[in-house]
Amino acid sequence: MALSTLIQELQKQYQLDKREIEVVMTYVLKINTAGLFIYDKELQQPQLDTIHQLLEKRQQGIPFAYLTGTKDFWSLSLNVNEYTLIPRPETELIVEYVLEKTPSDFDGSILDLGTGTGAIALSLALERPKANIFAIDQCSKCVATAMSNKDKYQLTNVTVLQSNWFENLTGKRFDFVISNPPYIAKDDCHLSNLQFEPRSALVADKKGYSDLEHIINHAKHHMTKTAQLILEHGYNQSEVVQQKLKSNCYLNVKSHRDLAGIQRITTADAPKSCY
Ligand SMILES: C[S@@+](CC[C@H](N)C(=O)[O-])C[C@H]1O[C@@H](n2cnc3c(N)ncnc32)[C@H](O)[C@@H]1O
Known part of the structure; x- marks a missing residue:
């Protein structure tokens, strides 16, 4: 699945701003925001699991800085x-x-x-x-x-x-x-x-x-x-x-x-x- 489609789906699932999803994605994939537009690798299951875990915590309101430390x-x-x-x-x-x-x-x-x-x-x-x-x-x-x-x-x-x-x-x-x-x-x-x-x-x-x-x-x-x-x-x-x-x-x-x-x-x- 293209990264842009995944971002849209996660946005709907977690009811979070697009920017919130992007911040989590760049953190997990170890890339910058520009890198999201050219990322062409298939996401691995552990990466997807981490993205979901972090988004669940963001949904609860836990600040991103506390998630990354x-x-x-x-x-x-x-x-x-x-x-x-x-x-x-x-x-x-x-x-x-x-x-x-x-x-x-x-x-x-x-x-x-x-x-x-x-x-x-x-x-x-x-x-x-x-x-x-x-x-x-x-x-x-x-x-x-x-x-x-x-x-x-x-x-x-x-x-x-x-x-x-x-x-x-x-x-x-x-x-x-x-x-x-x-x-x-x-x-x-x-x-x-x-x-x-x-x-x-x-x-x-x-x-x-x-x-x-x-x-x-x-x-x-x-x-x-x-x-x-x-x-x-x-x-x-x-x-x-x-x-x-x-x-x-x-x-x-x-x-x-x-x-x-x-x-x-x-x-x-x-x-x-x-x-
Ligand atoms: C608003 S935070 C500021 C933290 C940091 N200086 C900053 O700007 O990010 C206030 C800090 O004051 C500390 N603090 C609260 N009461 C204090 C006290 N009686 N004596 C010394 N530090 C105290 C808190 O533990 C906290 O770290």
Whole structure:
């Protein structure tokens, strides 16, 4: 059977988008999307079985990244699993921002709070090999995953630690403090689309603000005089995050839009006073 006919049949059988079927096919056949148009071999039964198994799981809503165990972020292919958030493309805005603010031989320090797979910390480690990068997460399985990704790319300038936010960072200060913390409110309707990702990576008390607030309150004690704080937050949270930063005496508070035009990150300089 021609591949295009098989794709149509699978689309009908699983009621999934054509693109979903194609992604699974390219993964199983180890080809790229263009390769689907010229593929002329007969599919073997084990390949067909794997395609059906994966499509059944996609039909249940399990994200493709959890099925393959990897997700591309920046220039990395990161190991992911049920304990880690799947890194999102919009988070690359943080990486872009730090790269804009630092020369290629930057040898300062960077802290990534709630590192998950290590997405932000490891991308920066690769781009700024002289920087001294700390990546922390409360979840031990996330720490293990971030370490596996660090080893995968042999990045020697990253330290991965288990810590409840700043708890195990006493006395340490950084030139950049970065976080993409949990920021979704418990009753947010978007959570129903995120049921396969860990709640501990997504949900925060106080209508989604408790972790952002904790980081804003404590980061200043871990920042060098010229340091910057960079926070990712929800699409409608920039105003409140700005207010919290300003009331904590951070300076030069600004929000930045992602490619979809959404105010996705807010940055601020370390306070000069108010310690
Ligand atoms: C939204 S995910 C971000 C993951 C990763 N930085 C990314 O952008 O893909 C938030 C991360 O914060 C971690 N986290 C939640 N509460 C924490 C806490 N109290 N201390 C440290 N990390 C925490 C979660 O385990 C999760 O990995």
